[in-house]
Amino acid sequence: MNTETMSPIQPTRLTADLDPRLSRWLWLVKWLLAIPHYVVLLFLWVAFVGVSVAAFFAIAFTGRYPRTLFDFNTGVLRWSWRVAYYAYGALGTDRYPPFTLADVPDYPAHFDVSYPKELSRGLVWVKWWLLAVPHYVVLGFLLGGVRVPWAEGGLIGLLTLFAGVALAFTGRYPRGIFDLVMGLNRWVLRTAAYAALLTDVYPPFRLDQGGHEPENPL
Numbered sequence: 429m430n431t432e433t434m435s436p437i438q439p440t441r442l443t444a445d446l447d448p449r450l451s452r453w454l455w456l457v458k459w460l461l462a463i464p465h466y467v468v469l470l471f472l473w474v475a476f477v478g479v480s481v482a483a484f485f486a487i488a489f490t491g492r493y494p495r496t497l498f499d500f501n502t503g504v505l506r507w508s509w510r511v512a513y514y515a516y517g518a519l520g521t522d523r524y525p526p527f528t529l530a531d532v533p534d535y536p537a538h539f540d541v542s543y544p545k546e547l548s549r550g551l552v553w554v555k556w557w558l559l560a561v562p563h564y565v566v567l568g569f570l571l572g573g574v575r576v577p578w579a580e581g582g583l584i585g586l587l588t589l590f591a592g593v594a595l596a597f598t599g600r601y602p603r604g605i606f607d608l609v610m611g612l613n614r615w616v617l618r619t620a621a622y623a624a625l626l627t628d629v630y631p632p633f634r635l636d637q638g639g640h641e642p643e644n645p646l
Contacts, residue, residue, distance in 0.1 A: 439542040439627045442614045443640045444513055446606050447521045447536065452599055454522055455592040458515045465511045465525060469504075476504045480624055487552045487625060498543055501624055503529025506539040509617060513537035518609050519588050519601070539617060541626045548628050556623040563619040563631055570612065584612050611637035 483497045510525040512518060513536070521536045531538060551559070571582035591605050618631035636642050 437629075438618065438632070438641070439544070439629050440618045440621045440631075441538070441540050441641055442509065442610075442617050443539075444518065444520055444537040444610060445639055446601060446603075447523070450519070450595055450599075450601055451522050452596050455519050455595060458519070461524070462511055462515045465507075465527070468527065469508060469511065472504045472507065476501055476624075483625055484552060487547045488549055491546050491549050493544065493547055493625065495543065498541075498626065500529065502539075502541045502621075502626060505541075505617060505620060505624070506531060509539040509613070510535060510537050512613065516588050517584060517613060518606075519591050519595070520606065520609075541621050544627060547625070551628055552625055555625060555628075559630070560619060560623045562633075563615075563622075566633065567616060567619060571616075584609060584616075587612075606639070607637040608635075610639055611635040614641075 479497050479501055483493050483501070486492065486494050486497070507525075507529055509517075510532075513520045514523070514525045518537075523536065525537075526532050526535060531540060571584060587605050587609050591601050591609070594600065594602050594605070612635070614636055615631070615634075621627055622629070622631050
């Protein structure tokens with residue numbers, strides 16, 4: 429039996445390219461440089477919650493996620509990922525993140541979710557608080573507590589700290605750490621997209637490491 433036919437194609441796509449030359453010391457002040465983004469994202473996440481509530485009722489009554497609301501919430505996750513990739517969710521680039529919800533083709537970090545034509549009216553009632561709980565538990569164990577994605581601390585924060593120290597002393601980002609950080613962020617974003625009702629495709633319990641999505645996921 430062909431196992432590829434048994435696994436649904438993941439609608440979420442998280443990719444990133446590691447900068448070939450990273451500053452040895454810039455990572456020490458990225459917390460300061462990223463403050464304007466953190467301020468904007470605070471308001472965007474408040475709006476994200478309100479939009480998600482509106483989308484919940486739209487899906488429950490119509491089986492569709494209004495495209496404008498879908499694009500906004502996907503954009504908030506995309507913006508958050510770019511800031512995380514620049515700052516302490518990965519430290520993978522020194523290029524300052526753009527202030528936009530849209531995808532920026534020449535930026536090294538990308539996130540997207542395929543727009544679903546239809547969504548289950550029944551699943552919408554249980555996805556975020558019941559069905560996603562196993563992922564919350566696993567991520568809580570891996571990341572050191574269930575938190576807002578890319579909050580400081582946890583395994584991702586520890587790994588990026590190791591990467592920063594390696595940069596300071598060697599000028600190089602260890603590839604193994606980068607691949608693992610990407611896998612953890614990918615798991616977080618897949619779970620976030622599912623819990624935010626952006627997709628009905630259940631996230632896999634799989635750590636897909638590396639900068640790009642696997643070509644033939646099982």
